[in-house]
Amino acid sequence: MIYLDNSATTKPYDEVVDTFQKVATTYFANPSSIHALGGEVEALLTKSKEQIASLLKIKPNEVIYTSGGTESNNLAIKGTAHGYQSRGNHLITSKVEHPSVLETFRYLETQGFTVTYLSVDESGHISLEELKEVITNETILVSLMHVNNEIGTIQPIEQVADLLAEYPKIVFHVDHVQGFGKLSLPYHHPHLDLVTISGHKIHGLKGSSCLIKKEHIHLTPLQHGGGQEHGVRPGTENIASAVSLAKAMRIAKENEHSYQKLALLHETLVNELTKYDNVKINSPQSGASHILNFSVQNFKPEVLIHALKEEGVIVSTKSACSSKDNEVSHVLEACGLSDVSASSAIRVSMSTEQNQEEVHSFLQAFKNVMNKYEKIMGS
């Protein structure tokens, strides 16, 4: 089986699963307990944060463990909106965000906040000029994704952070889920306030994630309890999950250089796929190398996905989190694609572990499927 749906989730590394298992069985004490066993677990928790902090060049107390990208995004966005409500009620995001961001903003609209959804050009990029224009005295939050999960557009995060330096009241959140381990961010940038990182997209485990929250940011928590994680995310720490995340992040950072290799694989894919007259590449040329979105005209994506599965290749339609509803992709629609292209998109998403042979096997499988079904579907 060739797995090319890594932006939906990845296969966890064996070492990460081992760590989870060892920690869960050995360091099971509650880190808040006053006995030495608890102390040991607390030390392990601290050590895991120190490791993440040194990877990202931030401070250990700026790491907040959460249960997933969705929770990190919710905590960042609602936590900022409610925490800084007294300073204003205007929030800014873009039209191409992940549902865990978009739906959170839609919810906040029902709570009295005004939200501006930035438009994007055909390559999926927001415009800094538009961002500057929509900022008002009431603006308290800008939330943008780093790498788009459907088409791979890379937003100009550092430029936005630089721009926001002129607006000290605005908190800046970045959904970095598809970027971490592949494309780095200047995590220590003084205006990069909140960053979402998810473990299971980088060969970690589901349920292991974190939110980077700079020291000077005060979030209103989503849940209330015993004051763990500086009161921002109370609840007994999931130590095994935390340590396994720290490990997955370390390995991902160490493998970051493999991303270079993906550029070549990406190029091969584009070159080969564009040889088909009915294939249209939806991802921008300047996009991230690990995500390739394309449409096959007159081919229902579901049919293609099932047919490829029979050939032993796993790919997906748009994002897994919204692929169950049969609607047009909001991302492709925002990029101005025709309804036909927007509803027939296929996503190939690679991990840093991917190699040349796998890409060739995918292309062969694609060729087989096209030969077999084109006549039937093509009419």
Added chain:
Amino acid sequence: MNYDHILIRYGELALKGKNQKFFIRTLRSNVQQALSDYKGLSIKGQRDHMYILLNGEDPYPIIERCKDIFGIQSFSLAMKVNNDEESIKEGTLEAIKKEEGETFKVTCKRPNKEFPKSSQEMNRLLGGHILRNTEGWEVDVHQPDAAIRVEIRHDATYITSGRTEGKGGLPVGSTGKSLLMMSGGIDSPVAGYLTMKRGVKLEAIHFHSPPFTSERAKQKVEDLAQSLTKFGGDVTVHYVPFTELQQKIFKNVPEYYGMTVMRRVMMRVSEQLAKQHDILSLATGESLGQVASQTMESMNAINEVTNYPIIRPLVAMDKNEIINIAKEIDTYDISIRPYEDCCTIFVPKQPKTRPKREKILELEASVDFTQEINEAIDQVETVVYKNNANHKQDSFDDLL
């Protein structure tokens, strides 16, 4: 051409006359120890500056680490060029190309008076050279975006730009040793840090009274000692079992005098231990008036048992100032972990804030602590915490 050096400017130690060599040697060995995991570096301590030859290493993490070393006034990235006009011009041009901004200034110094052109002449010459060979740069001698410094020395010329401030102070180990009384609270690590700032090599003494004090209070002290190592190299901690003495005190001394007598006994133990280890002074985190044991009367009564000098860097500081330093040196979060230590248990509801010396002498006359003090000292557990090493957390490494 790339920056191949970090130039380190000395603080006060440049003034220290005949001892200067010793100070520089001490600083050099501290820098070497802090950077021991960078194998490629070489460190040269000269009379007026120290240089770290990078040999290809990334300078920024190295500067980050050196920021914690006392005895350093400031750092700059530097390149070394030959003492001829052409090389200096070329190097200056390279330096400006690495900068961002629109305005610059060149400041030339010429300790090597044999060099044929004066500093002023060189300033004009190098400024002109930059203006002719770059686009978009203008001169601003008041508030330039980029300040390039050129120092023409006897051995070579050093071109530097940018300047990162160091912590100042004196190199740890250059002024002797002190024994810090460390409870695990906010103040004592800050006192230790400030003591080290004046060049003192730190050892610490901690009193623990299991089961009255929590094992986690001891862990706090371990973690605090570990976090102090980045400023002062190895920190030795002496753990004194204090249960027997503490029980004897509270059995034999009225409650409201218990605290004062306990402090006197701690002071005696500390002095005796200091003597044993050839340490010439004690250090504490006392701040005048902060708590009952730190009033003028208490300090007078407690201090009486020793004639060792006691370094009290916090004596005139406000709590907020102390907390700010604790946060800056990353000890605050450790110190506020909520566990009972030797100072928080057996605290009487109304301790004497003005203990009378005569009364204490009278009370102590009927109890003799000497034997228990000797026993406690015999049972001291001594642990050395090392810089750059994760003493007890190595077992976590395979998990992470």
